[in-house]
Every structure is written in C-alpha cells, then in structure tokens.
Amino acid sequence: MEAIQFAEPNRQVSVERLQAISRQIRKDILEMLSEAGSGHPGGSLSAVELVVALYFAKMVHNPLDPRWADRDRFLLSKGHAAPLLYAVLAECGYFPKSELKTLRKLGSRLQGHPDPTKLPGVEIPGGPEGIGLSEGVGMALAARLDRKSYRVYVLMGDGELNEGEVWEAAMAAAKYKLDNLTAIVDRNGVQQDGLTEQIMPIEPVANKWRAFNWNVIEVDGYDFEQILGAIDEARSVRNKPTVIVAYTTKGKGVEFMEWQSEYHGKVPDKQTVQKAIEELQKR
Amino acid sequence: MSAKPIQTSMRDALGEALVKLGEEIPELVVVGADTSGSLKLSVFGSKFPQRFFNVGIAEQNMVGVAAGLALAGKKVVCGSYAVFMPGRAVDQIRNTIAYCRLDVKLVGSHGGVSVGPDGGSHQALEDIAIMRSIPNMNVVVPADGISTKKLFTQACRSVGPYYVRLARPSSPAVYTEGTELRVGRAEILRDGSDVAIIAVGLMVDKALRAAQSLREAGVSAMVVDSHTVKPLDAETILSAARTTGAVVTAEEHNVFGGVGSAVAELLVKTHPVKMEMVGVNDVFGESGETDELMAKYGLTEKHIFEAAMKMVKQK
CATH class of the missing domain: 3.40.50.920 (Rossmann fold)
Known part of the structure; x- marks a missing residue:
C-alpha cells in the first residue's frame, strides 16, 4: 500500500484504509494493555476513529521530525487514553512498534500517562483531567503571535467536562476567537464511577459549548465521513473555536467492555484479551 | 541606620523589570488573572498588548495557558496573589510546568501577613512549602524592590520554572542599585x-x-x-x-x-x-x-x- 504523506495537507486517504488502520490500532491497544497488565482500555477504544482520522487523514505532521515548528498539534487531554496515542504514534512511525510492549514498565518511554519529555510525538503531559484545553489555548495563542498556520486539536473525555478548568479555558478560547483551536469531546457516556449522566450530568453538552460561544458540530464517532467533514468544517470556521462532540461507545469493539465503567481502568486477564482480539478481527 | 531608608516596592520593580525584559526577549509573554493591575503585569500589557493575555479570575486556566504557550516556544510570566497561585493551581503547576520543566516564571505576590487588612484569606503562609516540594521548581524570595528587579530578571533570562514570591507593602531598601546579586547565591x-x-x-x-x-x-x-x-x-x-x-x-x-x-x-x-x-x-x-x-x-x-x-x- 502507498505510504501516507503526513506532511501533505490535502492528502486523500480512503475510508476503507482508515477503517483498517483503526482495526489495527484497537488490536495494538489490547495487546499493549494485556502486556502491561494495567491501564485504561475503555476510553482508549472509544476514541480510535477520532484520533486515526486526525493523524492519518487530516493533521499536517512529520513522524521523522516530531518537533517540526509548523506541525499541527494533537493534545491528549484525557491522558488515560495513552495506549491509543502510543499505538497511533507508533503506527505513524514516531517510534518502533516493538516499543509498545514496554508500556508502563520501569524505564519505558511509554509512561502510564504520556510524558512529552520522554516520548517523541507527545505534545503535553497527561494524567490530571481538564488541563489540556488550557494548554491548547496557550498553543493557539502562540501560533497566532508567531503567524503560524498550524492547528491545535484537543481530545477530551466527557467525564473530563466535570472539571471547572475546562470551562475557564472554553471562555478564554472564545474571548480570543481561536479559530485555530478544535476541541473534540469523546462522548462515550461513561466515567470511572459509572454513567456520566448519573455521576455528574453534563447534558445538554452541545448547548453548553454553544452558550460558551463555540461553533459546535455533533458527529457519530465511528462514521469517518462525518468525522472528516467536521474537521474540515472546523478548519473553515472563522473567529470562533470549534468543538466536535463525537458520540461514541466506551470500550468500542469489545462487546463485554462496551458501556462498562468497570473497564475504564481495568485490564482483563490475558486469555480474555486474546478472545477480545479474536472478536475484533471477526467484526 | 541613621538616615531614613529608601522605600522600595517589589511590585513596581516587577513591572519595570518586565518592560525591560519585554524589549530584550521577543518571545516573552505575560498571562494575568484579573490581578494584573495590582501585580503591575499590566505595565507590560500596555507596552506589549499583543503579548499580554488576561484570562480573568481563573488561576488554573492561567497556568495551563502559560504551559501551552511555553510548549509552543514562548517564555512565559504569569502571576497572581500567592494564596491563589500557587494555591488554586498546584496541580497545573506540578503536572505541566514542573513535570516538563517548562520555561514559565510564576509570580506569587502578597505573600505573608504583611498583606494587611484583606485578612487571613489573602495572606499566603504555605506557598514556599508547596513550591519547594515540587521537583524542578526554583524558588526565589526577594527582600526588596531592588533585589526583586535583579533576581526576577535573572530568573527570566534563565530557562526553566521559577516561583518568585513577593510581598505587598513597600519596604525599606536592603540593597543599592549597584549591588551584584545572583540567583542561587545567598x-x-x-x-x-x-x-x-x-x-x-x-x-x-x-x-x-x-x-x-x-x-x-x-x-x-x-x-x-x-x-x-x-x-x-x-x-x-x-x-x-x-x-x-x-x-x-x-x-x-x-x-x-x-x-x-x-x-x-x-x-x-x-x-x-x-x-x-x-x-x-x-x-x-x-x-x-x-x-x-x-x-x-x-x-x-x-x-x-x-x-x-x-x-x-x-x-
């Protein structure tokens, strides 16, 4: 298959290919978590297509030059989805795929939550929820000051929207009319303690962002046509930041994990993971 | 100690130093949180409006925005009253600025009871302890306006995270303009x-x-x-x-x-x-x-x- 030109802004990558990559990423996530014996499968599996669409089809970046000044930035604010980011970065070629099996091990560059000082391609430190959008605002402001055309994408969890800092950052992004900033909410409906609407109801999510003066696009988080279209629309909107609210499923792709808060931060035994991988391949 | 000592203001010194540094360092930006008039960050803001951002009463976001600016190559100064920054934003300071050794200078003004009538809620008495226990963080507590200007300027010229703690009232000069001071040397x-x-x-x-x-x-x-x-x-x-x-x-x-x-x-x-x-x-x-x-x-x-x-x- 032809290599994807990541630095080419108007590259064409077929939906079929993005789907195939997504299957591979899900397999990598499960294998690395199984090897690590701990980590967060639910929120890694839910957002695969969103991150694949960005890295493989839309973002301008260069795996051979991770600090390239003109690159688009992807900020994983929901840092517990580290396995997803690592699988994608490795698939792009930021580091060898063989390193995925070192996840969470002593001395590994693949920390339990991402550390940009250790691993190339990681933009922000992850772990505490609610900080990424603020960092995205800072980067988008820097881009404007430097007259750079790079875009900043911030992936947040829906549980993460419980954090007050998210809304502080949302106000700031609207104040500064940061149209080079796109937030993506992985609306999988589940957080660590249970369903988001039981733990801390966040509906109406889309209207909350509208009230904060953001451009809002709602998509099915597994429909590449919709995801790609939303990213394009965000690129064309002026004087407003855009949020893409992506309706997803926690644990997507592994039936016994889907919608289960239990699998927010728990990894099943190796045998069960093997079964899950087989199930993935049947789909 | 016969002559009446010259009074100096740490915050005025901060504003003065910032304007000079702004001319010297083009990538220097400042983020404030609705206390920028009081901290004299606004002096920088008037001189360099494009490089000054006021995020309102939102210390966590202020520190997060500072982190983002630093990650994108800027040298950043942000500050507020020490009860709120570090107080409100310890997680953000720890997990972004310090964790990644970002080039951000955090200014906590109104340290100590000398704040006066605003009362205990505004008198930071724990900020040095907090900041001292965070890896990669440098902590500087100037004694007067003159040392504020000198030490803050050095902190800004160097790369990496600093916490600079100031007091609200004007205070007698301990140093003269000619004194040579160095961060790290008592x-x-x-x-x-x-x-x-x-x-x-x-x-x-x-x-x-x-x-x-x-x-x-x-x-x-x-x-x-x-x-x-x-x-x-x-x-x-x-x-x-x-x-x-x-x-x-x-x-x-x-x-x-x-x-x-x-x-x-x-x-x-x-x-x-x-x-x-x-x-x-x-x-x-x-x-x-x-x-x-x-x-x-x-x-x-x-x-x-x-x-x-x-x-x-x-x-």
Missing part, C-alpha cells in the same frame, strides 16, 4: 561570629536591624539573605553555621516547610547547630495593619533579637 549582608540570622523577604531588613541591636547587646550576628530558597546555597549556609554555631531563620511564612525547614534539613545532615525559627506558628493570619500583624504573629526585629539571644545563651 548574600552575606553582615559578618558576625556568635549567631547567624538567615532571612528572606521582608524579614531581611528586620534581621539587619536586629543585628544592630544585638551588637549593642554585645552579640556579633551574621545576617544572610537566602533569597534563593531552592536550590538553597548550601555552601554559604553551612559556612555560616560553622562560623557561628547557632542559627536563627526568619521568614514571613509558616514555620513548617519554609526557609527554616530548608535550612534545618541541610544542617541536620551536615553540621547540626542550635536553631530557632522565626515565622508564623502554624496559624492563619487576620485583618489588621501590616505592622500590627507583623507584631502579633512574631515577625519583628524584636522577635529575631530574642531568638538570637536565646540561641547564644544555649550555645
């Missing part, structure tokens, strides 16, 4: 052989006055301005302890976790000596005039004098 302001007074912030001037009274009482007191609390100038402090055999620390901060603790941690491992800590004794402040509060909470020249006399007698 200043011996007065030599002495019986006791060493190691002070920071507004307590440095009071330590100098106490040393004068001690001399009149026949006690030779050394006075050290340990403005860089982290990394501590171990060499100078150790040498002061060896020379005098008795140490008094003085800070406008809780006696738990501040400069007294830092000095004790060093000496207990290297050269244990009799020590007394002048500071706030693990209580919150309250409303009152600066001088009234400094007296009530044990932060005067007299308290330092008495602590020094006690140490000398116990030697």
